[in-house]
Amino acid sequence: MLRIGCHLSSSKGFLAMAKTAESIGASAFQFFTRNPRGGAAKQWQEADVNAMLAYFEGSGVGMPLAHAPYTLNACAGEEKTRNFALEAMAEDLRKLEMIPGAMYNFHPGSHVGQGDEKGIELIADTLNRTLWKDQQTIVLLETMAGKGSEVGRSFEQLRAIMDRTALQEKLGVCLDTCHVWDAGYDIVDDLEGVLEEFDCIIGLNRLKAIHLNDSMNARGSRKDRHEKIGQGHIGLEAFERIVNHPRLKGLPFYLETPNELEGYQAEIAMLRNMCCGQDAEVSM
Ligand code: FE
Ligand code: FE
Ligand code: ZN
Numbered sequence: 649m650l651r652i653g654c655h656l657s658s659s660k661g662f663l664a665m666a667k668t669a670e671s672i673g674a675s676a677f678q679f680f681t682r683n684p685r686g687g688a689a690k691q692w693q694e695a696d697v698n699a700m701l702a703y704f705e706g707s708g709v710g711m712p713l714a715h716a717p718y719t720l721n722a723c724a725g726e727e728k729t730r731n732f733a734l735e736a737m738a739e740d741l742r743k744l745e746m747i748p749g750a751m752y753n754f755h756p757g758s759h760v761g762q763g764d765e766k767g768i769e770l771i772a773d774t775l776n777r778t779l780w781k782d783q784q785t786i787v788l789l790e791t792m793a794g795k796g797s798e799v800g801r802s803f804e805q806l807r808a809i810m811d812r813t814a815l816q817e818k819l820g821v822c823l824d825t826c827h828v829w830d831a832g833y834d835i836v837d838d839l840e841g842v843l844e845e846f847d848c849i850i851g852l853n854r855l856k857a858i859h860l861n862d863s864m865n866a867r868g869s870r871k872d873r874h875e876k877i878g879q880g881h882i883g884l885e886a887f888e889r890i891v892n893h894p895r896l897k898g899l900p901f902y903l904e905t906p907n908e909l910e911g912y913q914a915e916i917a918m919l920r921n922m923c924c925g926q927d928a929e930v931s932m
Contacts, residue, residue, distance in 0.1 A: 674912070711749065752786070768809050789810070793831050803845060803850050826882070834867060835882065
């Protein structure tokens with residue numbers, strides 16, 4: 649079964665997200681841990697979280713992926729901004745212990761002129777001050793498009809962050825198809841080669857999730873503008889190869905396309921149809 653879902657609003661709480669996911673045919677979902685543009689985080693109600701976990705048991709929904717706010721910049725130039733990143737991440741990870749099996753995804757950061765090396769160092773430093781030995785949540789570094797001074801636009805940069813993190817076993821990678829395309833990786837004509845490169849540099853065992861997005865721009869544009877599946881420069885055939893690729897089998901896929909719920913529902917159905925072979929195999 650294809651494990652697929654989309655980004656959902658968390659404004660009505662956890663149980664509501666699980667129900668919404670099921671209502672649109674999703675078996676996974678992503679949510680922001682707090683307002684994506686920053687600010688204080690709402691408390692999570694334990695009863696609501698537990699109701700969601702109970703709902704998972706009786707439905708096909710699971711694998712919630714928490715996304716850190718966009719304003720979190722672990723390698724900002726100003727210490728105040730870096731401290732917000734540290735505190736927000738620490739608080740998010742503490743809360744996520746309530747949700748066994750959830751993962752936490754964040755944008756490594758933008759070095760704002762300090763250089764890639766310094767950026768990598770500061771990001772690893774934040775992780776080293778945040779992760780702890782007994783935490784259960786896996787933290788995912790998202791592959792970035794390379795817009796502005798974004799760190800994490802190459803597999804090598806992600807690897808360098810991981811190498812400098814003491815508790816490496818708590819780290820994984822979320823590959824965003826729009827971002828890697830915009831960063832220059834040819835997942836349309838050489839998906840095999842890109843996955844091989846990922847395996848050599850990072851290791852496919854570290855790949856824990858896929859953000860499934862088409863791109864409004866040409867490969868290497870470093871723009872990061874998501875498009876609906878099949879309507880951008882990546883195109884439908886490439887997505888068919890991606891969701892059916894044996895090396896990506898079993899990973900959760902999350903849509904972050906410019907859609908309302910109906911649009912997500914249609915994309916999920918379309919992608920499920922594309923891998924009917926795989927689904928049939930499981931149900932036999
Ligand atoms: Fe993201
Ligand atoms: Fe993404
Ligand atoms: Zn993006």
